[in-house]
Amino acid sequence: MSAAKTGANETPEKPFGIDPRGPRFGASITAVLLLVVVLLGLTEPLGSDLVARALQPAALLLTVLVALFAWGAFAGIQKHPYGLLYRALVAPRLAPPAEREDPAPPTFAQLVGLLVTATGLVLHLIGVPGALVIAASAAFIAAFLNAVFAYCLGCQLYVLLVRAGIIRRSAARA
Amino acid sequence: MFRIFLGMDVLPALIVIVALVALATVLGFTLRARNTRVASGCGGDEHHLTVAGAEVTLVQLSSPVCSACVAMRRVATELVASDSTVAHREIDVVDEPDVARRHSVYSTPTTLVLDREGHVRSRLIGAVKPADVRAAVDAARTLAVVTA
Numbered sequence: 001m002s003a004a005k006t007g008a009n010e011t012p013e014k015p016f017g018i019d020p021r022g023p024r025f026g027a028s029i030t031a032v033l034l035l036v037v038v039l040l041g042l043t044e045p046l047g048s049d050l051v052a053r054a055l056q057p058a059a060l061l062l063t064v065l066v067a068l069f070a071w072g073a074f075a076g077i078q079k080h081p082y083g084l085l086y087r088a089l090v091a092p093r094l095a096p097p098a099e100r101e102d103p104a105p106p107t108f109a110q111l112v113g114l115l116v117t118a119t120g121l122v123l124h125l126i127g128v129p130g131a132l133v134i135a136a137s138a139a140f141i142a143a144f145l146n147a148v149f150a151y152c153l154g155c156q157l158y159v160l161l162v163r164a165g166i167i168r169r170s171a172a173r174a
Numbered sequence: 175m176f177r178i179f180l181g182m183d184v185l186p187a188l189i190v191i192v193a194l195v196a197l198a199t200v201l202g203f204t205l206r207a208r209n210t211r212v213a214s215g216c217g218g219d220e221h222h223l224t225v226a227g228a229e230v231t232l233v234q235l236s237s238p239v240c241s242a243c244v245a246m247r248r249v250a251t252e253l254v255a256s257d258s259t260v261a262h263r264e265i266d267v268v269d270e271p272d273v274a275r276r277h278s279v280y281s282t283p284t285t286l287v288l289d290r291e292g293h294v295r296s297r298l299i300g301a302v303k304p305a306d307v308r309a310a311v312d313a314a315r316t317l318a319v320v321t322a
Contacts, residue, residue, distance in 0.1 A: 020241055035191060042187035099248060101241040141198045149202035151209075159240065 017100030018078055020150070023109075025090055026072075026082030028147035030065065030113070034140035037062050041133040046124075053125055058132055062124075065139075066117045072110030077103050080110070108167075109146070109154025113139055209242075209281065210300030212310055218276055221292030225261035229290055230314045232298075232307070234264040235274060237282040245301035246283040253307055260311055289314045 040058035047053035054060075072080040120135020145151040161167040224231040232250050236243035243264075250262040267274045267282055277286055277294055285298040287310045295314035298307060 035194070038194065039187050039191055042190055043183055099241070099244040101244065105241075137194055140194060141201065144195070144198040145202050145205070148199070149206055151202060151205050155241075159237070 018083075018103045018106075019086075019091060019097040020099065020101045021094070021097060022083050022086045022091070023077055023106040023152070024147050024150060025086045026077075026080060027143045027152075029082055030068070031140055031143035031147050033061060033065055034136045034143055037065070037136040038133055038140060041136060046127065046129050050125060050127075053127065058136075059121065059124055062117060062121050062132060062136060066114065066121055069110050069114035069117055073107065073114045077107040077110060105155035105158040106152060108158040109142075109152050112154035112157060113142065116142075210302055212302060212306055213297045213299055215287065215294035215296045216277065217293045219292050220273065220276075220286065220288055220294060223263070223265075223273070223286070224288050224290065224292045225263060228261035229259040230261070230311045231288040232260065232262040232311070233273075233286040233288055234262065235267045235270065235279050235282055235284050235286070236264050237267050240282050242301040243283040246285060246298075249301065249304050249307055250285065253304065253311070257311075259315075287311060287314045 037058050040056075040061065044056055044058060047056050047059075054063075068081065072083075077083060116135055116139045120132050120139075123131030123135070142153045145153060158167065220233070223233045232253075234243070234246060234250060236247070247262075247264060254260050254262045265273075267279065273279070273286075274284075277284070277297060279297075281299065283298075283301065285302070285307075286294045287296045287298065289295050296310045298310060302310075
């Protein structure tokens with residue numbers, strides 16, 4: 001703890017880390033799509049059987065979102081399609097990021113999003129009324145906070161779990 | 175689907191949508207206010223943490239995997255670069271659990287603003303705006319001393 005440890009061996013800098021605006025860009029697309037799911041879910045009665053429920057527009061769109069969350073959670077946030085879109089179309093038009101962040105927390109946040117939306121989708125398919133709308137609303141709030149306020153609930157959860165020793169921090173920050 | 179969209183049940187759905195956005199916005203402002211603020215310091219003597227020669231030392235308590243810590247580090251580094259009477263040092267909360275306990279550090283980054291004597295004059299919680307950091311630093315420079 002000698003003086004001015006500043007930036008020496010703390011949170012990963014340059015070669016490691018991602019532009020923190022990337023996940024926020026993705027979260028804004030996700031937030032809008034989740035809001036559409038809520039709207040569709042509210043304007044349509046629950047389908048009568050499994051196939052009908054699976055083919056409802058709200059369920060179809062939520063299935064796409066579940067798949068996207070799974071992509072981010074398992075392939076890593078950097079390989080997420082929105083991340084690729086951000087790097088190809090948005091990042092070149094912006095100034096370089098003032099800081100970079102560890103990709104592990106936003107990747108974990110994708111897993112949290114996956115759990116919430118997949119649970120809602122499964123319950124909807126089983127025929128639980130309101131499950132789809134409630135899950136999409138919860139996920140919307142998280143995505144909105146991330147996009148608008150740069151507050152990533154899943155990342156906070158990740159930090160808490162790391163601190164509690166439940167998740168082992170990735171070796172990425174050597 | 176279009177029939178439903180033109181039907182009457184769209185209005186309540188739209189109200190729910192607006193309420194949802196409003197709720198998320200209120201939540202966002204609440205979280206921001208809670209996570210980023212300037213709190214008073216309770217004095218104490220943390221002379222061992224001051225940087226010799228500096229009028230004001232910013233002691234940033236950080237933890238790994240904390241993006242706000244990086245933002246706060248940048249703000250502090252910029253201030254130090256423009257003002258040679260101010261020093262900044264960063265420590266891991268794990269290395270200084272007693273300091274964290276003494277000054278009610280519940281989240282990282284929390285930055286203690288120490289005057290020359292090592293009294294904690296204020297605590298900057300979260301990635302505080304440069305203007306607020308400057309104001310806290312200037313306040314710590316003034317003579318009034320809070321001794322514990």
